[in-house]
Amino acid sequence: MQLLLAVFMCMCTVSLSLPRREAASFAKQLLIRRFEEEKTSSGRANNNNVTQPSTSYARCLLCKATISIVNEFLSKAKSGDNLVAILKFGCKTLRIETEAVCNGIIPLFKDMLFTVISQSPLSPHDICSIVFNNECGELTEKSNWTVATSGVPKPPVKPISVPSDSAPKLRIAHITDTHVDYQYAPGSNANCADPLCCHTDSTQKKGSSVGADNAGFWGTYVTCDIPERTLISALKYIEKQVKPDYIYWTGDIISHNVWQTTREGNLRQFNRTLDVLRMYVPDVKVIPVIGNHEGVPVNSFPIPQITGRFSVTWLYESLADVWSHYIPEQNLKTFRKGGFYSYDLSSTLRVISLNMNYCNTYNWWLLINSTDPTDQLKWLTNQLQECEDKGIKVHVMGHIPPGQSDCLSVWSRNFNDIVNRYENTIAGHFYGHTHFDEFAIFFDKENTTRPFATAYVAPSITTFYSGKPTFRVYDVDGIYDNSTYQVLDIETHSMNLEEANRHPTDMYSPTWDVIPSIKQHYKLDSLRPEAWAKYVERIRVDEGAFKDFFAMYMKQLPNITYTEEDRKMLLCRLLRTRSEMPCQP
Template sequence: MNMPKFLSGALKYMDFKQVFFEIEHSLLSSVSCTACKAGVGLLQHYIKTGKTNLEIAHAAIKLCLSLKIETKRVCVGIISLFADEVIYIMERLILEPEEVCGIIVGDGCEVPYIPWHDWNITFPPIPKPPADPLTTTMSSPPVLKVLHLSDNHFDPHYAPGANADCGEPLCCRITDGPPENPKAAAGPWGDYRKCDTPLQTMENMYQHIAYTHPDIDYIYWTGDIPPHDVWNQTHEEQLHVIQLTVKQLLDFFPHTPILPALGNHESAPVNSFPPPNVKNHFSIQWLYDELDRQWRRWLPDSASQTVRYGAYYAVPLRKGLKVISLNMNYCHNKNWWLLLNTTDPAQELQWLVYELQAAELNGEKVHILGHIPPGHSDCLKTWSQNYYRIINRYENTVVAQFFGHTHFDEFQLFYDEAQPTRAVSVAYIGPSVTPYYNLNPGYRVYTIEGDYKGSSYAVMDHENWYLDLKEANHYNHPRWRLLYSAKSSYGMRSLSPQEWDYLVHKLSFNDNLFQQYYKYYWKASPLRPKCDEECKKRLLCDLVSGRSNDRKNTCVKIEQRMSEQESSWRSWLVNGLTITGAFLLFLPLGFQIPSVFG
């Protein structure tokens, strides 16, 4: 099957290596935009010319192989999994490639305004109460301990000694063949290359947590359970991994309530989460029904209806504290179903407003859980903006947010829309359990203010623990260690949004502090790359970007601070050299400058 001429010519000049890097790291730019438009245009061309699903899939596989995008089994597997679903969606689209890619890629694409993809959430006609800063009324308040687990990516097929350098999206399995040399062999406790978490590492971590943190009151579990073999997944295999992981948690934490959130890897195909109105064979009900069965071990019966409908729920955790778990896949730009209608899929955000309004009227505080951080570029712009408005409106009610997805140790700040310099909320982004990739495994423990009448239930501090994978594999003995405590390591008076904002300010001009943050961000990985000025700017921008695809506005302060810092240093250096030169010029000939070396 031949490609249309305008596309066959364009494909020759595409930097596919850069495209794959951008997709993998969610750093989409004009390069990804061009590739997206070419791909969507090609697919729409085949559909319009009456090609069958089989013919389109065959052409896509041929293209994947000829461009050496992936190995044959990955090309065949991923296209076979996605073909029918993507074609079904594209047949029903009324969007042009530029518009499709504007939604998917975001800021990396300049696209015309699409009115039916721009929508606003409705708020009750109740005025926002005055801002009420979180304050502790007791000198030593009682506390709760909350364990945050995220991105387990447990691989039941991980095989120590298998090929860890297989050149595919996931390695370290028997099916990857023997390693070409001893250095390519998968480590016994995991691997820094594209490999997920072995069973013995999962169990060792749970055992360590149960022993080291016997005072854990709750576990916040923010999704991504299955491994990264996205070309080779079935409904049955996904459910099997979920069931195995739930059993592990029950074995090690039989009496600890667990509050889960759904990740983007739980579905098959990956990222595929049709809204509830899709009732045909593409329906996601197979997953939501099983989640309801598994989660009922920890959630009340009242949560079952919304879990089965959209995999989100709200539960009262303690007197004065409610936990709301969101299905962030309804904001995910890689969920192709949203192209048909992005307007509040599953009515989730409108439901969130009602829950938060009820909490406000009842004087309750709320913790929000989810997988994809709402300010991440993977979250659709309009959905993210509406969520940002909700957090602004209910800043007195939402006292903490907890997400995962990035695998790094980081956070995101939300600011008052009426007073943009005032931080109103912080989203904590927990480190991944999986080392995928170039990372150490990690987890986090929060100290939460409570339990007493009038408690804020705010985060007072968090500890971050990690496994030095290099050491564990070298000695075949894992040791989990405390990496840092946020409050003491960053010199913070509290973990209020305002203090986190002040930390970002300090990070922008204190390079020693930034390098410390950067080490923690990578969970002390020995493979973390050097971070230049552009890298630093990007990471700091991420911290203040609670709205996705809006970096032009959210990063202005960071860029200003960094340019001012650079300018001040340049001025100091130039002025210093000028003064020194003048001083040397007029020195008496016989005067000796004392040596700094004595």
């Protein structure tokens, strides 16, 4: 039993990196049951019905026991080498992952894990409450912090004016979660035992048919990331057909081979991605965001007090150098400090790019100190106050949506309070991370039935645990005096993957199918928050409308079904931007 407890804490590092791992999430259970027979000692089912998640009580008991065991072990040992050997043995013996993954993931995470546990001032209760986002009880006062406000009273809420049809518009492409895999091999095994497949060394999964699940030339649903040619196809299409004014790129460049990542490998991929962007969309300014997969190990974003070999400076400095092609150096000073920055697209529109990894519950460095690392939220408040004073509108960008259960609840609460205060100033929210085509509605803190903003959560280019390579294009109220800069309509562009894979040659140009107007497709009066809230209520009672939304949400993934519990879970997610409000089936 002690072996299982010890292995648990380290091995959740594999699962934490996958978008399907939002605790008790609808998408997690749906995709796992449809495409993968789970590799755990409890034997999760492989069927077309969502399985019930493990209870919070058992999860918290296991977590607290694990923390206590590791603490005791480390206090009596001069190093963690013996514990690493135990973890490797347990990982392999219990078949939590394949031998290759066990041998890679544990050494990669061990030093961070041991350092965090030994330096964390928190009790096992608070540690587990942070990791599982309050499932293990309320945070104690030490961990339940509040960011100071500007002190300026909130002005009256201004109704959003309706732009005239002839008003100028901006076209903004939103790309997220590209996850290009440079080990992707067409014809390789796409149904393997590892967390990521479609590599030359991907082993056949027990019980699967040889040759039945081979990797396609342009991509493969669910179990694989994408080859570079698929990203290039998207960029060529964007350059020739979409012709955007800007590209919002909301993070996650690196593939899901989390047991093999290195700093050197990530740096190569950052530079290669810039080369591809400059080659295929040379005249479009890209506004980037840092994702959770950019760290090494995945989700590792040390707080400022962590220096030396664990310091995150290498990452911020390297990405700042890469992104300086698009963002002026004076704007990147805060990025070199904490991975966030602002940039003015015009004299009346500012983009704020946030580092959402400081809300990431799987960023274990937050267990040492989670209180607004690098003062990012304080900086955000100052930026928004400045924009309010000057009459500048703001687009807020980030990777992890603030309502995701892997966004720390205390961070999410502070963030929601800030954006609620500055709702007159913020014209749009843009996120990625989930891989699905979705949105989430912000509700007023005082009048909890009043929607005041919409978070646009874009679908991924990668096919990993989702459907077709997909991106969005926003029609935005354009640059002119008194522009609202609100999103007026959305186009959704998806690669026809099945057709593309019938043409296994780089000479072929895949077809990208487009839904030209989400407003028309969903029968919305507008894209204002209240219209989205009414839409959620409509699909709650209209089965046909929900089926249509579900197909869009899953990026046209074939043969996916859902239960009534799934439906309730998803509807809840659409109405949640505060992660302290968990969605339960």
